[in-house]
């Protein structure tokens with residue numbers, strides 16, 4: 001297995017900046033992106049036609065560190081920005097490994113093994129550039145890694161019952177889109193729509209689409225109070241998710257549970273996103289929990305990642321940049337002084353952080 005100087009997780013503006021800078025400095029890199037294209041995070045989260053501003057936050061004096069990643073001063077729409085960045089990446093021969101969903105990091109001698117759902121990569125350094133939108137964990141006993149988090153390709157679900165989890169607009173949109181695809185394919189199999197609460201909360205427009213689907217013959221069954229419980233592999237080696245659909249107290253501490261079990265490849269969980277603190281926690285990176293009177297910017301209880309001025313975490317060789325460290329982190333200043341530091345979630349900052357982290361990796365390699 002090749003050992004890269006740096007493995008970069010996420011091909012947003014921050015990850016792309018890292019790859020560009022690594023190339024300039026002659027470092028070997030692997031850039032891993034879970035989506036189908038570079039800038040997938042931006043493509044997924046910006047409304048169509050949204051103008052992208054080239055904002056440089058107050059206090060920053062340097063121009064955009066990589067011109068090819070800067071939004072135009074004429075505030076171009078997001079589609080143009082994405083096309084421009086793709087052209088820049090192509091002209092620079094920046095290679096992105098798509099469809100690589102990062103799962104964890106293992107220590108490996110004096111470096112690391114980065115584990116994605118699909119592969120393993122060895123690297124001396126790792127830069128976490130996965131942005132701020134991390135899917136909420138399903139919170140089941142066992143593993144539920146193969147559960148999809150959105151409807152990438154409706155055809156994958158034609159011909160078999162499918163479970164959609166989540167009680168909001170995102171889940172409702174998936175149910176409606178999947179129902180349409182199944183109807184058009186003449187597939188009468190059921191879409192089960194489960195939510196852990198009794199009430200679903202969707203906007204009027206989304207509810208209208210959904211109502212239309214039901215009236216047009218969509219086979220949608222609603223499961224309120226459906227709680228994901230266990231991820232397991234069955235006797236045939238199929239990954240399955242078990243949800244509890246009903247619980248009855250039959251007295252003397254005895255409960256009667258009713259549930260359903262779905263192959264995980266037939267489950268789509270639209271259960272929202274969260275900040276990256278739980279991921280940093282899982283990776284064992286040092287964080288500080290804010291207590292009243294100590295943190296001035298963040299709320300009490302917030303977990304903040306600790307970073308050097310070069311964005312290296314408390315674990316030497318692992319860096320975190322961009323949206324993943326916004327809006328606040330703890331800066332480890334010289335002599336170990338800790339300072340709660342604001343970090344604007346802006347393209348400029350992600351690019352600046354990436355360039356700085358890679359420069360630090362190169363300096364260390366040269367000094368070694």
Ligand SMILES: Cc1cc2nc3c(=O)[nH]c(=O)nc-3n(C[C@H](O)[C@H](O)[C@H](O)COP(=O)(O)OP(=O)(O)OC[C@H]3O[C@@H](n4cnc5c(N)ncnc54)[C@H](O)[C@@H]3O)c2cc1C
Nearest residue numbers: 010012013014034040041053102131322323345346347350
């Ligand atoms: C609606 C909206 C409008 C905005 N408008 C502006 C603007 O006008 N100007 C501006 O400067 N900023 C704007 N921002 C902020 C800007 O988009 C972010 O600051 C910037 O995208 C952060 O870059 P990043 O590379 O850190 O993260 P992201 O752009 O979020 O990129 C992270 C990448 O990592 C990938 N990833 C995530 N998890 C994994 C995983 N497990 N494995 C592999 N890959 C993974 C994602 O798919 C994504 O492609 C806006 C943000 C939003 C939401």
